[in-house]
Amino acid sequence: MAESFIEKIYLGSLDKGALRFMEKRRRDDRVNNLVDRYAAMLGRFQVDSIEREERIPPEMLDQMKSIGLFGVSIPTTYGGIGLDVREQMKLVEEMTKLDISLALTSIAHCAIGVMAILLFGSEDQKRRYLPAAAAGKMIFSYALTEPRIGSDARHIETRADLSEDGSAYILNGHKSFITNANYAGGLTVFAQMDPVRPGYMGAFIVETGWDGVRTGRDMPKMGLKASSTASVQFKNVRVPVTHLLGPPGAGFRIAMTVLNYGRLALGAASVGMMKRSLEDMLKRSSSRIQFQVPxxxxxxxQEKMVKARVYSHIGAAMNELTAGLLMDNPFVPAAIETSHCKLFGTTRAWEAVYDALQVAGGSGYLTTQPYEKRMRDFRVTTVFEGTTEIHSIYPALTAAKKISEELSGSGTTLTSRVARALRLFFGRIDWPLRFEEKGMREASRLALANAKSIRRMLLLGLLFYRKDMAGKEFLLRRITHLSLYMFGLLSMLAKMEADRHTTGVCEEDLNVLAYFVEEAREVRKVSRSLFGGRKETLAAVIFKDIDASGKESHGSVL
Incomplete structure (x- = not known):
């Protein structure tokens, strides 16, 4: 199996060619035109009334369709606009700055709803569904999550059984928290195809108007009121075999590939929210006078604004580099990279949204100000497409699996595997990066130091814990933090090197990089240990007390 950009680093070499994807930038004219039209449309409607109704008005939905917002990811061949991945992420960023609740319907449709058809659909499937999807005549949902299954997608319970005559799959199951459910005419549904082989899944194109498909009422959400989120039930739904995407059993791979684009879109939305929060903080802090000074x-x-600026720059660079990887190869293994974009972006953007309200002071707590709505709308981004907790360990788990596969494939004898492990542990990492500026050289050296530490921690972790390593979440989180900062440093370096050939390396970027280097050093100090400190040990002890007291409490109530 091919390695991702980050996995290649852990196995011994940095792919410098991947960093050059940022040099292949296009002008944002098409994106700017779409954003201008989206902003003009928002000005013609009362957002407050949409919040109360908790639904996009039909006339607004029609205007979103006419603008082309449902066809941005679909090639012109099928009636879409055909933005590349980088342009799509820029559009998501800008739309989020204006209103993420209203933007989510088209973002979810383009980023994950139709993506399986785009990437894995046959020509007949594409010609049948993509023109309607591009026009917004058939909005799509991505139906993976279930009432009892969230992040553990390999064990979903929805079933697809081949009919006796072999002409259709009989679909039965229940999906929950499905974005766009009550706007959708089409669904990408994931289901198990063999009850004794968990993960042997299929991805199916299902129309919501078919017999046996029932969409529930929209769930009463904290935020994102304009979006639709509901459950969808399937009872003996006949899905023609021609509606299976890819070969039987490929559903899990399809689901994970599509999620790369969904996670990246969340990273882009996060950058937009950070930029908007920074604008608000600067405006408010300039006009608010206390103790005779602004x-x-x-x-x-100032620190709150500095963080928003630094993190939005780093997040944008991470998104741009990852988008370049996906543009070069839409099927590239990018689980670690997109996970980092999602984790970094959503956690830092939530901090920026919080800080913007804080800078606004008491008035920021009023519903007449935009902060309350933004907090409600953005809060869920640290939950869907994988929680913050999952993304804090998932990259390290993925890397550990890759290292383990590398060792297993190095030979059948114990001697050969040990030899390969020693080469990885003590071997150098090919690092062909050279920079003129001192600050960029320091960032590169720190990224390399993190890469070496990660590789050694993975090897030692596998040696000490073996199969139990998946349960060592504090260790996995430390490895993930090192990896995230390594990727952030490399992304910013790639962005600055691309700028060198156009506008030149600017002073602000050097300062942003230097700030991020200092933060990365602080994180490195507390993250490069294989074994946790006393605080982790005490946490386990205290939780036992909590759990015991909870059981006693439940017992007394019963």
Whole structure:
């Protein structure tokens, strides 16, 4: 199996060619045109009334369709606009700055709803569904999550059994928290195809109007009121065999590939939210006077804006590099890279949204201000497409699996596997990066140091814990943090090197990079240990007390 950009580093070489994808930039004219039309459309409607109704008005949905927002990821061959991945992410970023609740319907449709058809559909499937999808006549949902299954997607319970005559699959099951459910005319549904082989799944194109498909009422959500989120049930739904995407059993791979684009879209939305929060903080802190000076003069207020600026720059660079990888190869293994984009972006953007309200002071708590809605709308981004907790361990688990496969494939004898492990542990990493600026050289050296530490921690972790390593979540989180900062540093370096050939390396980027280097050093100090500190040990002890007291409490109630 092919390695991702980050996995190649752990196995011994940095692919410098991948960093050059940022040099292949296009102008954002098409994106700017779409954003202008989206902004103009928003100005013609009362967002407050949409919040109350908790649904996009039909006339607004029609305008979104006419603008082309449902066809941005679909090639012009099938009636779409045909933006590349980088342009799509820029559009998501800009639309989020204006209103993420209204934007989510088209974002989810383009980023994950139709993506399986785009990537894995046959020509007949594409010609049948993509023109309607591009026009917004058939909005699509991505139906993977179930009432009892979230992140553990390999064990979904929805079943697809081949009919006796072999002409259709009989679909039975229940999907929950499905974005666009009540707007959708089409679904990409994932189901088990063999009850004794968990993960042997299929991806199916299902129309919501078919017999046996029932969509529930929209769920009462904290935010994202304009979007539709509901459950979908399938009872003996006949799905023609021609509606299976890819070969039988490929469903899990299809699901994970599509999620790369969904996670990247969340990273892009996060950058947009950080930029908008920074604009709000600067405006408010410039006009708010306390102790005879604007509050922007106070260092603790400045720190909030500095973080939003630094993190939005780093997040944008991570998104751009990852988009370049997917543009070069839409099927490239990018689980670690997109996971980093999602984790970094959503956690930092949530911090920025919080800080924007804080800078606004008491007035920020009023519903007449935009902060309350933004907090409600954005809060779920740290939950869907994989929770923060999952993405804090998933990259390390993925890397550990790759290292383990590398060792297993190095020979059948114990001697050969040990030899390969020693070469990985003590071997150098090919690192062909050279920079003129001192700050860029320091960032490169730190990224390399993290790469070496990660590889050694993975090898030692596999040696000490073997199959139990999956349960060592604190260790996995430390490895993930090192990896995330390594990727952030490399992404920013790639962005700056691309700028060198156009506008030149700017002073602000050097300062942003230097700030991020200092933060990365702080994280490295507490993350490069194989064994946790006393705090982790105490946490386990305290939780036992909590659990015991909870059981006693439940017992007394019963």
């Amino acid at each position: 509050i922007k003069e106070f260092p603790l207020v």
